[in-house]
Amino acid sequence: xxxxxxxxxNGLIVGNVYALVAVGLALIFGVSRLINFxxxxxxxxxxxxxxxxxxxxxxxxxxxxxxxxxxxxxxxLIIERFGLxxxxxxxxxxPLLATIGISFVLDQLVMLTFSPxxxxxxxxxxxxxxxxxxxxxGPLDLLIAGVGISSALLLFVFLRxxxxxxxxxxxxxxxDAAMQMGVDVNRVNxxxxxxxxxxxxxxxxxxxxxxxxxxxxxSLQATLKGVVAEVxxxxxxxxxxxxxxxxxxxxxxxxxxxxxxxxxxxxAFLLLVVVLVLRPNGLFASAxxxxxxxxxxxxxxxxxxxxIPRWALAVAIVALAILPLLPVSFYILQTLINAWLLGMLALxxxxxxxxxxxxxxxHAALLAIGAYTSALxxxxxxxxxxxxxxxGGLMSAALGTILISPSFRLRGHYVSIATLAIGEIVSLxxxxxxxxxxxxxxxxxxxxxxxxxxxxxxxxxxxxxxxAVMVVLALLQARLLGSHLGRCFRAIRxxxxxxxxxxxxxxxxxxxxxxxxxxxxxxxxGIAAHLYSYINHETFNTQQSILALTxxxxxxxxxxxxAILGAVALVGLPEVFxxxxxxxxxxxxxVLLLLVRFRPQGLLGTI
Amino acid sequence: MAEALAPLLSLxxxxxxxGGLTAVDGIDLDLAKGGLVSIIGPNGAGKTTLFxxxxxxxxxxxxxxxxxxxxxxxxxxxxLAAQGIAxxxxxxxxxxxxxxxxxxxxxxxxxxxxxxxxxxxxxxxxELGLALLRPSSVKAEEERLREDVKAILARFGERLLPRIxxxxxxxxxxxxxxxxxxxxxxxxxxLLLLDxxxxxMNPSExxxxxxxxxxxxxxxxxxxxxxxxxxxxxxxSDRVIxxxxxxxxxxxPGGQVRGDPKVIEAYLGHGLSGTAEQESAA
Numbered sequence: 058x059x060x061x062x063x064x065x066x067n068g069l070i071v072g073n074v075y076a077l078v079a080v081g082l083a084l085i086f087g088v089s090r091l092i093n094f095x096x097x098x099x100x101x102x103x104x105x106x107x108x109x110x111x112x113x114x115x116x117x118x119x120x121x122x123x124x125x126x127x128x129x130x131x132x133x134l135i136i137e138r139f140g141l142x143x144x145x146x147x148x149x150x151x152p153l154l155a156t157i158g159i160s161f162v163l164d165q166l167v168m169l170t171f172s173p174x175x176x177x178x179x180x181x182x183x184x185x186x187x188x189x190x191x192x193x194x195g196p197l198d199l200l201i202a203g204v205g206i207s208s209a210l211l212l213f214v215f216l217r218x219x220x221x222x223x224x225x226x227x228x229x230x231x232x233d234a235a236m237q238m239g240v241d242v243n244r245v246n247x248x249x250x251x252x253x254x255x256x257x258x259x260x261x262x263x264x265x266x267x268x269x270x271x272x273x274x275x276s277l278q279a280t281l282k283g284v285v286a287e288v289x290x291x292x293x294x295x296x297x298x299x300x301x302x303x304x305x306x307x308x309x310x311x312x313x314x315x316x317x318x319x320x321x322x323x324x325a326f327l328l329l330v331v332v333l334v335l336r337p338n339g340l341f342a343s344a345x346x347x348x349x350x351x352x353x354x355x356x357x358x359x360x361x362x363x364x365i366p367r368w369a370l371a372v373a374i375v376a377l378a379i380l381p382l383l384p385v386s387f388y389i390l391q392t393l394i395n396a397w398l399l400g401m402l403a404l405x406x407x408x409x410x411x412x413x414x415x416x417x418x419x420h421a422a423l424l425a426i427g428a429y430t431s432a433l434x435x436x437x438x439x440x441x442x443x444x445x446x447x448x449g450g451l452m453s454a455a456l457g458t459i460l461i462s463p464s465f466r467l468r469g470h471y472v473s474i475a476t477l478a479i480g481e482i483v484s485l486x487x488x489x490x491x492x493x494x495x496x497x498x499x500x501x502x503x504x505x506x507x508x509x510x511x512x513x514x515x516x517x518x519x520x521x522x523x524x525a526v527m528v529v530l531a532l533l534q535a536r537l538l539g540s541h542l543g544r545c546f547r548a549i550r551x552x553x554x555x556x557x558x559x560x561x562x563x564x565x566x567x568x569x570x571x572x573x574x575x576x577x578x579x580x581x582x583g584i585a586a587h588l589y590s591y592i593n594h595e596t597f598n599t600q601q602s603i604l605a606l607t608x609x610x611x612x613x614x615x616x617x618x619x620a621i622l623g624a625v626a627l628v629g630l631p632e633v634f635x636x637x638x639x640x641x642x643x644x645x646x647x648v649l650l651l652l653v654r655f656r657p658q659g660l661l662g663t664i
Numbered sequence: 665m666a667e668a669l670a671p672l673l674s675l676x677x678x679x680x681x682x683g684g685l686t687a688v689d690g691i692d693l694d695l696a697k698g699g700l701v702s703i704i705g706p707n708g709a710g711k712t713t714l715f716x717x718x719x720x721x722x723x724x725x726x727x728x729x730x731x732x733x734x735x736x737x738x739x740x741x742x743x744l745a746a747q748g749i750a751x752x753x754x755x756x757x758x759x760x761x762x763x764x765x766x767x768x769x770x771x772x773x774x775x776x777x778x779x780x781x782x783x784x785x786x787x788x789x790x791e792l793g794l795a796l797l798r799p800s801s802v803k804a805e806e807e808r809l810r811e812d813v814k815a816i817l818a819r820f821g822e823r824l825l826p827r828i829x830x831x832x833x834x835x836x837x838x839x840x841x842x843x844x845x846x847x848x849x850x851x852x853x854x855l856l857l858l859d860x861x862x863x864x865m866n867p868s869e870x871x872x873x874x875x876x877x878x879x880x881x882x883x884x885x886x887x888x889x890x891x892x893x894x895x896x897x898x899x900x901s902d903r904v905i906x907x908x909x910x911x912x913x914x915x916x917p918g919g920q921v922r923g924d925p926k927v928i929e930a931y932l933g934h935g936l937s938g939t940a941e942q943e944s945a946a
Binding site: 547 | 758773
């Protein structure tokens with residue numbers, strides 16, 4: 058019995074921490090209809106600033122909290138001013154992509170400054186435990202609860218009794234009307250980002266002290282948890298975010314109590330998916346919302362795609378096909394093989410995110426499904442590798458589509474959250490389902506690529522195989538885009554309400570897009586598995602999803618040739634300039650930000 | 665003339681509430697086959713919400729919608745489109761990145777047969793396969809629909825045909841409205857709902873649009889029209905329904921409704937009473 062009280066207290070404490078993140082997200086969503094994917098990065102910054110203050114500067118606790126809050130708020134203001142304000146009048150996908158890019162840039166900057174190794178963040182409070190009923194509670198628990206409750210109270214007073222607070226509430230109810238009444242919306246946005254960032258930073262500090270450890274992986278986790286709590290409470294609903302956070306903390310804590318620590322995140326994401334499916338507007342949303350206003354402007358940037366003549370494409374294919382016959386180095390072939398694998402993933406994502414407008418952030422999960430299917434089939438059932446890769450593609454198409462289907466009724470940012478969560482669920486299932494996936498040990502000794510009984514060992518043969526598969530997938534996708542399905546997908550992306558009014562079933566066509574895209578990604582993952590000969594649950598991670606997204610934006614959303622060109626550019630250019638591996642993610646993030654700002658249609662234009 | 669027949673569309677006590685506001689309040693309406701009924705009323709009267717209820721984009725809190733004697737209340741918009749109900753949108757919802765041709769072809773989506781075999785469960789997969797393989801039956805169907813689209817666009821004279829391959833975002837406002845109507849016609853609708861087809865058009869463009877609607881009516885198409893331009897309403901409508909604050913306040917032939925004191929009060933007195941709401945679901 059006593060341990061249950063402990064789990065409840067622990068759940069509420071963790072819930073308090075989530076609340077600090079989620080309230081910030083809710084405030085930002087309320088004012089700018091934006092889910093700030095960079096919130097976790099600010100939390101990370103807060104944790105590391107706290108480390109500098111405590112370990113290097115030996116600041117006392119109250120000063121530590123103030124320093125962290127101020128620095129984090131400044132970071133928030135910079136994000137608002139330089140990352141988001143320039144995008145105010147651009148298409149809806151732009152700020153979504155911008156916060157994703159900002160989050161990667163910030164995470165990488167922290168990682169480069171402090172190294173990815175975990176650090177200890179000592180709590181500055183005495184390590185004593187008080188007996189409460191059957192459980193115990195420490196001073197840090199009380200501090201976290203105190204900070205959580207007092208922030209909520211301060212925020213309540215600010216929103217309710219100050220002029221700026223009124224402006225924030227007015228802007229969140231009707232931005233245009235507030236502007237016409239003389240509310241300075243930029244100032245409101247700044248205020249909100251400042252407050253959200255300060256809360257996020259302090260939250261990172263407290264969590265670091267709570268676990269006495271900080272590392273750069275905290276960022277994504279915090280974003281996900283904050284978003285889960287916020288969505289459970291109803292996006293933009295500040296009290297809802299607090300309650301959602303407590304609920305999330307309790308669900309996780311009890312889940313851990315029953316099933317063990319490695320299931321903690323699984324419960325969080327399952328809660329999210331369940332809420333998104335059953336009550337997409339959150340637990341506390343009023344019954345049925347008015348149908349959404351017609352959206353002026355489209356989701357993606359309008360543009361005219363660059364038309365590349367067929368002969369030029371044919372020449373390019375032939376030139377790339379005979380490349381291994383020329384005296385080129387192994388290194389170049391290896392780089393291009395990686396580009397072709399990424400190209401297949403980008404083809405998949407450009408169809409899903411570009412053509413039908415479902416910006417997926419969990420696309421690496423499709424690689425993982427394909428890779429594990431192919432690896433396990435060839436290893437345990439001795440299925441020929443060629444067939445196993447095909448099966449990997451089909452499994453990814455089928456399973457991926459089924460997993461993603463709860464998100465079909467969602468739009469815009471919600472799709473990204475849902476796909477991110479579903480991607481995490483896949484990776485957690487792979488980690489925990491040891492009897493099938495061999496859990497954290499991973500799968501080693503995967504047979505090499507082979508076709509009709511011949512092993513493809515030489516770099517040239519691997520190159521040809523990957524290139525041929527990619528070209529076939531690209532041609533098929535181009536043919537798909539030219540059919541009525543291409544038309545239907547793009548219509549759903551541009552205006553799903555009008556599409557439905559003309560008889561287009563969203564479930565049907567989103568499923569078809571994910572089936573086709575899932576196949577390409579699964580095949581890419583399958584080939585990669587046989588190429589690497591070892592895979593585990595971290596081989597296909599969120600970084601790859603973000604890399605693929607950058608490739609897709611670079612090439613032009615929905616653009617088949619653009620996806621391949623983008624893959625070659627993003628794999629090739631860092632090699633050409635010999636950029637060290639640790640800087641690459643940073644550069645991808647910066648490229649994404651610059652593209653969103655200056656060339657949202659990408660190199661070859663949106664199709 | 666056709667009033668004696670069973671109505672094509674029939675609404676009974678249709679009601680929709682948003683929180684405390686009753687946007688559509690117990691509306692009854694009968695529309696005979698081949699008839700044209702106009703709905704007028706001040707902004708925020710609930711006209712567009714009524715359209716959303718009829719076309720399945722919103723579900724009513726009470727009342728029924730029946731189409732050809734069948735209860736269609738609360739059916740999904742996809743199902744209703746398949747039954748032959750087409751609409752245009754007040755603020756214009758063209759597919760911005762699609763060409764004029766593709767926009768109108770989407771209108772013909774419910775008419776696709778060869779590429780969309782009516783097989784349960786695996787139907788969607790067959791559709792994917794047929795789209796990739798494109799046998800001659802599929803090609804022929806696509807070609808036929810493209811010819812249809814050109815014939816529909818020809819109704820708008822030289823407005824749209826020369827721009828057939830341009831993306832819709834590049835069109836003028838008036839041309840986007842025309843694309844919307846062309847898209848609706850491509851469905852070969854049995855019931856057409858037009859939501860302010862002349863909004864934002866100048867007098868000569870309005871006259872053109874009025875001639876087109878008259879032509880469609882003469883061809884026997886059943887039309888429900890929301891329109892603010894009273895001249896057009898008076899000339900086209902068999903009957904006019906006046907809505908205010910969700911309620912039907914008058915109904916009858918145009919001339920009769922026009923003189924109704926309640927109607928004049930609704931239009932002129934509304935701003936003074938201070939209860940004007942934003943059109944809730946514009």
